[in-house]
Amino acid sequence: MPPSGKTAASCWICRIRHKKCDESLPTCQNCEALELSCLYSDDKPAWMDNGDKQREMAQRLKAQVKRNAKERRGRRMIQKITREIEGHDSSNADSPPSLSPSRDEHSRDSIRDSITVDQTTEPQISDTDTTTPSQTLPFNTSPTTENSRSTAQRDEPTPAFFGAGSGPLVIQNEQDLRFITAYTDYIFPLLNPFYRPTFLEGGRSWLLVFAMRHTESCQLVISLSTYFLSVVPIFPGPGHSVCSSHTWQEVQCQSDLAVKGMQQRVEAISRCGVSGNLLQSTHLLGDIMLLLKFETMTGSSSSWRVHLYAATVLFEQFLSSPDLDDNVWKIPSDIEEVVSQSSKSALSTKEAHRFEASQTAFRFFSAAIITADIVASTALGQLPRLREHHERVLGTREKPHLNLKYIVGCENWIFLSIADIVELDLWKKKAKKSGAFSLMDLIQRASRITQDLDNGLASSDSDRNARNKDGIFSTFNPPRDQSIDHDIVTHIWANSAKLYLLVFTMGIIRKAVFTSLLGTSTAAAYLAAKNPVISPLPPNDPIWSARIYKNHNPNRNPATQDVCIKRIPLSKIRPELLQKDGDLTLEFCRGLWSGWGYAVQRKYLEYKWRGPETEEQLWDNEQLAESTYDKGTKITDHFEVVEKTPQAITVRCGDSPRNHPVRPSDGLFTISATIDKQREEVELRLRSCLFSSEGKITGIKGPMPPWMEELHQWYARIWSETASWKLLK
Numbered sequence: 218m219p220p221s222g223k224t225a226a227s228c229w230i231c232r233i234r235h236k237k238c239d240e241s242l243p244t245c246q247n248c249e250a251l252e253l254s255c256l257y258s259d260d261k262p263a264w265m266d267n268g269d270k271q272r273e274m275a276q277r278l279k280a281q282v283k284r285n286a287k288e289r290r291g292r293r294m295i296q297k298i299t300r301e302i303e304g305h306d307s308s309n310a311d312s313p314p315s316l317s318p319s320r321d322e323h324s325r326d327s328i329r330d331s332i333t334v335d336q337t338t339e340p341q342i343s344d345t346d347t348t349t350p351s352q353t354l355p356f357n358t359s360p361t362t363e364n365s366r367s368t369a370q371r372d373e374p375t376p377a378f379f380g381a382g383s384g385p386l387v388i389q390n391e392q393d394l395r396f397i398t399a400y401t402d403y404i405f406p407l408l409n410p411f412y413r414p415t416f417l418e419g420g421r422s423w424l425l426v427f428a429m430r431h432t433e434s435c436q437l438v439i440s441l442s443t444y445f446l447s448v449v450p451i452f453p454g455p456g457h458s459v460c461s462s463h464t465w466q467e468v469q470c471q472s473d474l475a476v477k478g479m480q481q482r483v484e485a486i487s488r489c490g491v492s493g494n495l496l497q498s499t500h501l502l503g504d505i506m507l508l509l510k511f512e513t514m515t516g517s518s519s520s521w522r523v524h525l526y527a528a529t530v531l532f533e534q535f536l537s538s539p540d541l542d543d544n545v546w547k548i549p550s551d552i553e554e555v556v557s558q559s560s561k562s563a564l565s566t567k568e569a570h571r572f573e574a575s576q577t578a579f580r581f582f583s584a585a586i587i588t589a590d591i592v593a594s595t596a597l598g599q600l601p602r603l604r605e606h607h608e609r610v611l612g613t614r615e616k617p618h619l620n621l622k623y624i625v626g627c628e629n630w631i632f633l634s635i636a637d638i639v640e641l642d643l644w645k646k647k648a649k650k651s652g653a654f655s656l657m658d659l660i661q662r663a664s665r666i667t668q669d670l671d672n673g674l675a676s677s678d679s680d681r682n683a684r685n686k687d688g689i690f691s692t693f694n695p696p697r698d699q700s701i702d703h704d705i706v707t708h709i710w711a712n713s714a715k716l717y718l719l720v721f722t723m724g725i726i727r728k729a730v731f732t733s734l735l736g737t738s739t740a741a742a743y744l745a746a747k748n749p750v751i752s753p754l755p756p757n758d759p760i761w762s763a764r765i766y767k768n769h770n771p772n773r774n775p776a777t778q779d780v781c782i783k784r785i786p787l788s789k790i791r792p793e794l795l796q797k798d799g800d801l802t803l804e805f806c807r808g809l810w811s812g813w814g815y816a817v818q819r820k821y822l823e824y825k826w827r828g829p830e831t832e833e834q835l836w837d838n839e840q841l842a843e844s845t846y847d848k849g850t851k852i853t854d855h856f857e858v859v860e861k862t863p864q865a866i867t868v869r870c871g872d873s874p875r876n877h878p879v880r881p882s883d884g885l886f887t888i889s890a891t892i893d894k895q896r897e898e899v900e901l902r903l904r905s906c907l908f909s910s911e912g913k914i915t916g917i918k919g920p921m922p923p924w925m926e927e928l929h930q931w932y933a934r935i936w937s938e939t940a941s942w943k944l945l946k
Contacts, residue, residue: 229256229265233275252285253278268828287523393435396442397428404445408510411626411703414577423574423581430500437507444511495538499579502531506585525593529602532586536606583610584624591632594639595717601636614673626706630673635714637666642721660922663718667924670711677707719928748934752779752926760906765860765867766885769910776884776908777919777926781933783901783941787892790899791946799863801890801944803846805901806866808943809888810835810852811842814935819853826854826873834874856886865889871907879910882920890944901941903933 228245230253231238238245248255256262264270401424406412414420428438505528512521587603587610594601603610611629612618622628641662648654758780760766770776787795794801809815816838823836834851835841844850846866850858857874860867866889871882884907891900907929909920921929 226257229258229262230254230278233265233271234278251282252289253281393439396439397425397435399445400428400438400442401425404441408514409624411622411706412581412624418577419574423577426574427500427503427578431504433504434500434507437504437511441507441511441514444514495535496575498531498535499575499582502528502535502586503578503582505531506582506589509589510585522593522597525589526602528586529590532583532603533606536609580619581624584619584621587611587619588621588625588632591636591639595635598639598643600640600643604636604640607633607636614676622703622707626703627710628673628677628707630669631707631710631714634666634670634673634711635717637669638714638718638721641666641718645721660920660925664922664924666718667715667922670714671924674708674711677704715924715928719925748781748783748937750779750781750930750933752930754778754780754904754906758904760885760887760904766906769859769869769883769885770908771879771910772913774908774910774912774914775917775919776906777921777929778906779926779930779933780902780904781930781937783937784893784896784898785901785941785944787897787899789946790944794944795892801892801899802864802866802888804943805890805940806846806888807842807844809903809936809940810844811838812936812939812942814939822853822855831875859885864891879912881909881911883908883910899944901937901944903937905929905933 226240227238228240228248230248231245234247236247238247241249242257244255247253264274401421405421405424428434505524509521509524509528512524587607590601590603601607610619611621611633614630617629620629621632641659644662645654645659648658754760760778790801791804794804810819819836819838819841827836831851831854834854835844836853841852846858846861848858848861851874852858852868854873854875856868856870858866859869865887867885867887869884870886871884872880884905886906887902887904889902889904891902892898893900907920919926
């Protein structure tokens with residue numbers, strides 16, 4: 218109940234939040250502190266209806282409070298970093314930044330940003346780290362003149378996509394090198410099993426360059442390596458828990474240090490802009506993506522949305538930079554193709570320099586941000602932020618620029634189809650809100666997406682082994698026996714996309730039971746074998762002559778029709794259900810509505826439609842498990858019992874039972890259970906007959922397209938299987 222301190226003069230925001238209002242004008246202290254729009258009014262707002270609108274408004278306010286709190290923390294953090302940078306610059310104006318000699322001090326002084334500020338110039342980002350020999354371990358330590366000369370030649374700026382290369386690579390100490398090597402040799406291949414760059418791309422050498430270019434990169438790599446040490450019992454025994462505790466502390470320490478250093482670099486790049494610092498910005502993008510990988514893998518933070526947003530914003534700035542060459546994503550595998558594109562006779566020195574570590578890293582991180590943006594959009598319920606850039610980055614199906622298949626194991630067109638499904642989902646919600654929703658329009662749009670998925674699968678089956686040949690470098694490449702793996706992954710993603718499309722098309726929330734139950738071929742095969750579906754119904758099926766069917770489909774419009782059949786030996790049935798005629802059918806009906814096969818849809822419908830006007834209907838699991846399902850019983854504002862006999866219970870479906878007249882989405886669903894004494898079995902049937910009772914429809918095809926009809930049958934199998942569990946001993 219609301220606090221007793223509230224009066225009629227309280228603002229409406231405090232009232233809906235059940236908070237005590239100080240009634241200050243024009244804005245109360247609560248709303249001002251939380252940055253909410255305060256509302257004083259003598260008239261009650263439309264959303265204060267003690268129903269769905271009020272609950273929806275309360276949820277929006279709760280989300281806004283959390284969002285505003287994050288923004289305030291972000292502003293305070295930026296202000297703090299700015300003050301630290303200014304204080305650091307004023308006290309060390311004449312001294313170059315350096316690395317801390319020990320990473321065990323765990324202080325903010327262990328991170329030295331490479332930002333130098335001068336009173337007369339704009340801030341710049343240095344491409345090199347100035348360190349002393351005692352503090353670093355350079356890769357080239359030979360004192361000979363010849364080696365020094367060759368090193369100087371290698372360090373000279375070379376034409377590349379991202380400008381001049383950085384200075385010599387350095388590392389902190391031998392222990393860091395061990396962690397980095399463990400990451401590149403074991404952890405990275407484990408996390409990215411389908412990523413096998415070619416010889417021409419330099420293999421995975423870019424990982425070493427990436428990890429050793431910036432302190433934060435090294436710290437994030439060390440965090441991932443130490444995390445694996447904390448969860449993998451290399452030496453099983455009682456000492457592992459002690460080791461895990463110690464290494465986890467190291468993980469948190471290193472990741473915290475990396476975040477602080479990255480915040481300084483973000484602040485500097487925001488002042489300088491991305492265009493003039495493509496190389497440094499590439500390393501920053503990689504650090505953010507590595508941090509995102511670390512957080513999603515460990516589950517130690519809920520800030521992944523913030524970091525994903527930062528990565529997409531930075532990537533958009535890359536794409537808007539006039540200095541970015543679109544060929545950055547195009548690294549042909551055949552050296553002869555490079556020759557033909559460059560000079561027809563030989564590969565020029567300038568062209569050879571273009572294939573550097575930063576370009577390979579940028580291609581990998583581009584694929585990572587594109588896929589993360591698309592997958593996250595399905596959970597966030599919003600369009601992928603990089604949607605408009607997909608064609609530029611990924612290319613077309615015939616000529617892909619960046620082929621995600623060889624990075625994440627799945628074809629480009631799968632992710633593009635998932636983005637299309639997200640867009641369709643948003644269109645559906647917007648159309649329903651505006652009152653312009655059309656079921657046929659939704660089906661047509663969904664059918665086009667399904668057709669694209671089917672065409673893509675057919676195309677991948679025909680050329681599953683058609684990767685660009687590696688030319689004269691094929692001998693140096695790792696063995697490529699992954700065509701079957703790619704094919705399996707692509708089919709899994711494609712079927713998951715189809716299920717995702719079905720889930721929201723049928724009005725069920727995304728987290729449906731399909732994914733968990735049909736996630737393996739064994740489960741799918743079991744359902745298909747134990748719950749066979751007959752479609753269409755035979756001409757002599759009782760439904761066609763039933764009076765109830767003629768009443769609800771007066772124009773005999775074509776219907777989507779099927780029956781799911783399951784047989785169970787009598788010896789497995791609870792004996793008390795066999796004593797009285799009708800008990801078996803009733804218990805099967807109870808098991809269907811109260812079982813977990815219907816749980817997700819029930820939760821969604823409850824969230825969507827439960828209110829004072831529908832409170833008399835069956836909503837709670839206990840009600841569904843105990844109801845007698847007499848004629849007129851309404852179930853979750855989507856089903857209504859229209860006929861009950863000892864052998865069958867028939868419900869009307871397709872729309873709310875409050876809509877009694879004819880309607881564009883209509884149907885009859887019959888639940889029956891009979892005893893076959895001759896075979897000593899119980900036969901369970903779920904018969905579906907879905908049609909439009911509105912107007913006259915010509916033709917013989919039902920309202921569902923074939924792909925949706927197939928998925929509907931899988932849903933019927935799930936219902937049949939889970940409902941039957943309630944009948945077993």
